[in-house]
Amino acid sequence: MPPFDLARPGKSGAVDIHPCGACPVRALTVCAALEEEELSRLADIVHTHRVEGNQTIFSEGDTAANMFNVTAGSVKIYKLLPDGRRQITGFLFSGDFMGLAVNDRYAYSAETVATTSICRFPRRKMDQLMDEFPKLQRRLFRLASNELAAAQDQMLLLGRKTAKEKIASFLVMLAQRAVRRGQRDNPVHVPMSRADIADYLGLTTETVSRTFTQLKSSGAIRLLEGSKVQITDTGKVYEMAEGG
């Protein structure tokens, strides 16, 4: 499939400039750091895009020309081994930020999960704004710190949790993030495929499927229409997530 091309947004992604002042996820993200005047400066450099599911936003090793903010939908970021083994290192939802670079290159690839809206900021202009507005810089630092903490949780999961604990943790994570965005946490919306979940949790699709079935049989969850999972025994699921 051809990658979503940000340089020619008219082709596979429609550009529609919308005012940051009315942005529904503003409070959640970098932009929360900014006053009116600063925000308008940010609005000057931003482009918003709408992208279909399973489109590449950027690839590991690309020159990191932009930073992004997800405003709706979801994105997966991942790394590959030469033989194709894949590790998804994170799922992003509205309000989440991505595009941190090392040596001006993206350290991972990013792909949409389903139809997604993103804001794009040219990195060079973003750097200028950071110099001008230390608050912005500080906000980004804090976001990076939080991501780092999340990454460490994920390492604990990957290195030391069982399949059942991994799935439970995954559901809890999705629920908690839904709450943070002001959405309902139960039933949990699980928009990604079994294959994506497997590559996020260090499992295979079969094991993911079987584990969902087990949780269902044990009465901990129920699988609903539209990629929703109802957590019927919250205590049990939360306990499992912590390795109880």
Place this chain on the structure above:
Amino acid sequence: MPPFDLARPGKSGAVDIHPCGACPVRALTVCAALEEEELSRLADIVHTHRVEGNQTIFSEGDTAANMFNVTAGSVKIYKLLPDGRRQITGFLFSGDFMGLAVNDRYAYSAETVATTSICRFPRRKMDQLMDEFPKLQRRLFRLASNELAAAQDQMLLLGRKTAKEKIASFLVMLAQRAVRRGQRDNPVHVPMSRADIADYLGLTTETVSRTFTQLKSSGAIRLLEGSKVQITDTGKVYEMAEGG
């Protein structure tokens, strides 16, 4: 074992104020961002400590009152599950920075591997300096970005690599970090125990031991005196690390 108590350094760790200007690892760390005057301001708030091996520096959940810089030796940072399963999320060496916090709490525990020297900066004063010197803030942001990239590499390792690939990656990582500190990369110094390596790579001590033995038998490495590992077939080891 009683934790190393930073509040009473005379007890288990000796304080010796040394001038940052003469710091041997200055170029490697946060301090590289700073001019003379700024550096002296940093020197005003720093305390240096010498800590024995296997001493706790801080624990997950503690109020994050300080930030630290390792100037010699090595430190492991880790998270625990309630039943004691442990995931080491990183090893730190001279020049490395630690103490990023979320909600003013440390997100992980830190313990020395062997005798280690660290500088301690009170967080509140560090925050003030960051406001005063944007360069410092920017430097910390860049360090956090690098750590995030390293964390993603580690997720790929934990989720998708075999035991042999994990050990090879581990040796390569140690070698590359030694080079960055200006030390020789072969033989590699491996100061940590088999148990620590296991908890870093998501394995058991037995598997770590067996895998070292295999690599030795296959002629890829040789185990030397003093926790040193000679990489005798660099090509093979690097290839293995990438999953070749």
Place this chain on the structure above:
DNA sequence: CATTTGCTTTGATATGGATCAACACAGAGG
């Protein structure tokens, strides 16, 4: 010097999750 203690290595066996294989199911396209 003998003893204890804490690693590390090695061996035997078990098992959680991978792999291989088949089928079910829903949406898309002809």
Place this chain on the structure above:
DNA sequence: CCTCTGTGTTGATCCATATCAAAGCAAATG
């Protein structure tokens, strides 16, 4: 309506790594 295609589920078997057990070895202790 039927076929095709992608995704998910379920079953049978396998294997990489865990677990359980014992022994080797070196540094610390008395």
